[in-house]
Amino acid sequence: MNLNLYGYGPEGEQKWIIVDCGVTFGDLTTPGVDLIMPDPRFIEERRDDLIGMVLTHAHEDHMGAVAHLWRRLRCPIWATPFTAWLVRDRLREFGLLNEVELHEIALDSRFSLGPFDLQMVTLTHSIPEPNGIAIRTPAGMVLHTGDWKIDPNPLIGEVTDSDAISAIGDEGVLAMICDSTNVFTPGEAGSEGDVRDELIKLVGECGTGKVAIASFASNVARLQSAIQAAEANGRRVCLVGRSMHRMTAAAKSVGMLSDVKAFISEEDAARFPNDKILYLCTGSQGEPRAALSRIAEGNHRNVSLSSGDTVIFSSRVIPGNDVGIFQLQNRLAERGVNIFTEKDRPIHVSGHPCRDELAQMYAWAKPKVAIPVHGERRHLLEHAAFARELQVPQSVSVRNGDMVQIRSDGTASIVDEAPASRLHVDGNFIVDAGADSMRERRKLAHAGQIAVAMAVTDTGELVSGPEVRMQGVPEDANLSLDGFADALADEAERAFDRLSKRDRRDVERAEEEVRRAVRREANRIWGKKPWVEILMLEV
Structure with missing residues (x-):
């Protein structure tokens, strides 16, 4: 649910840009709520001074709120081609495509917005075209990493542009705003290339039954690995789930997945021998309405799995989704389906940096101030302590809403607090998280x-x-x-x-x-x- 604001200028004359505008998902504490978004009231009240929004990548927690919130913000948007395709698709759903000024920019672009000179920096992550952003102002430069890892063999896209980051570091970085997700994990996250090799091997061991691979649809490199695992073992691929079709269409629109065989429709896949088909499914997180959950319940219109078939979870368990995932796996097991997860075989790697990768990023960028983001409170505090171990002169641990002043002398401090509440997407309505209706809903769910x-x-x-x-x-x-x-x-x-x-x-x-x-x-x-x-x- 990322929404970052950068402002430059004296008080009352500041110009602002937004970096990312994402969602998170409702859970048992928010009954009936589909999505949760950051409340943009602070910048909405300063909309005349908002000069643009820049998106680092196309994950829902970084761009999923754009269509929901754009009418409150009404600013132009900048994004690289893969992200721009998905934003257009979402804007079309909301009837906004002809209203929004969307600029599609090339990888490694450099452009200006008011007092901001923005340089897109190629990184690696679990989705195509992840970008860091070097934000230059007359007061100095900050580096916003977005989500990233260091993958020497990402399979799709370029490797992390270490030369560009080093050059930015040599130029002088006042502060780095950096991903904290895996700060407690030693070593490195691992490479997509290794996952591909293991998937090819594992699918080959699955015998004569049907095979389904569940993964995040946005991880196009993983989708390609699953496709290659199928083709290497004489199987054709059937996409199951709306997000799979959407993401593969976006990938093909920018030249990815161009060397794979045509996908088989669900209807045609049912006529293939069991050992000649591989289903690529949504629902790795146990989402009730996703394809794999409907298959496990036995009520999918075209796809069924039974004894002797195999489901491969090429994904991790996102905290909070544990119960739903385990229930899904139990339902599959009841049907006699064989299950493999990352606990059984090395079939998943994280898209976020572990400690060795964080150390390398700090060595390249050499910031004077570390500002950890993207993690729970304990992750941010550990990241701040780790940055100090790496001899970063200062680290600032922030909470949602904290306004950090970054000064040209290389120091920073929290100087104010902006409203930072949440908005709930409740059917066709957007309501404040503190609204009476949500309080009443929780009571109704409880008793x-x-x-x-x-x-x-x-x-x-x-x-x-x-x-x-x-x-x-x-x-x-x-x-x-x-x-x-x-x-x-x-x-x-x-x-x-x-x-x-x-x-x-x-x-x-x-x-x-x-x-x-x-x-x-x-x-x-x-x-x-x-x-x-x-x-x-x-x-």
Whole structure:
């Protein structure tokens, strides 16, 4: 959910650029929420001074919020070809393609936006065309790495441009804003070339059954490795899942995946012998609506897996997705499917730098200040300490919203705090994470809902009800749902009877008193405090 702001100029005259604008995904703490985005209100209030957005790469956590938030920002966008293709595709979905000024720039481009002189720097990562950005201003230069690793054999794209980074370092880097994801992991992340060799070997060992490989669709190098593993073992490839089709189309649009055989449709794949087909699937993170989950449930329209077939998870378990992934793997195992993960064979490498790679980046860039980003709090603190071990003069540990002033003398400090809340994509609406609706949703998910309807006269006499309706409330061996509802109805009536005639005629006050009584009674019986709604109708 990355959104970075860089500003230059005296207070009141600053010009701003955005680097990246991404999403993260909802979880059990945000029921009904599809996506979560950073709240851009700080820069939205300064939109006249926002002169552009630059995207480092096309992962959803770096560009997935562009279409959602663009109407709030209304700034031009710059991106390299692969990223630009995917941004256009998303803008088209939102009906924005003709409104947005999108500049497609070449790799290694250098261009100016107001007081900013921007140089794109080629890196390696788990997606095509990852870029760092050298941001030059009259006060000096900062290096924003984006996501990266050092891969001597990335398979798709160029190797990390160490010469460019070294030249930037020799020129003088005030501060480096750098990826912290793998700071606790010693050594190096590993190469995609090694993964390809292992996938070819593993697919060859899978016998006569069907094979499915689950991977991140955005990792085009991994997709190509899976395709080569299939072709090396006499199998044809069928893409399963919308993201697979979208990413391969984007890759082909910029000249990638040009030397692979044509993909087989799902309908045609069903007619192939089992040992002649390989399914390349979305859903490696256990997403309920993704292709692999539907296959595991047995309700995919065209694809089925059973005893003797194999699923290869060429991906890692992203923290927070553990439960969903293990449930998916258990459902596959129930069907007799053989499962291989990175724990069994070396079929995945990270796209983020481990400690040796971080040390090398600092040796090239030689920044005066380290500003760790992209990680949990403990990652940022460890990265800051590691930078000091590497003799970086100063490191600044930041939280969301911290405004860091980077000075021309090579020092930096946190000088202010900007609003840094979250926005939820809730169906067709975008709502603040702190909205009452989200608080109510969490309560409903935790303890259900009880509604009580009562009809009263204008003189405060109860003439009908209470009628109780419950949702999400369990049944107990000692108390049926009807018994539970009757107990709540009795308590609602007793609470109403306790009110004075004056209070009964005050509908709002009467509803609140009855609501509190019903909630207390529900908690006494059940041990939980459900969401309680009282509907008191005057007749």
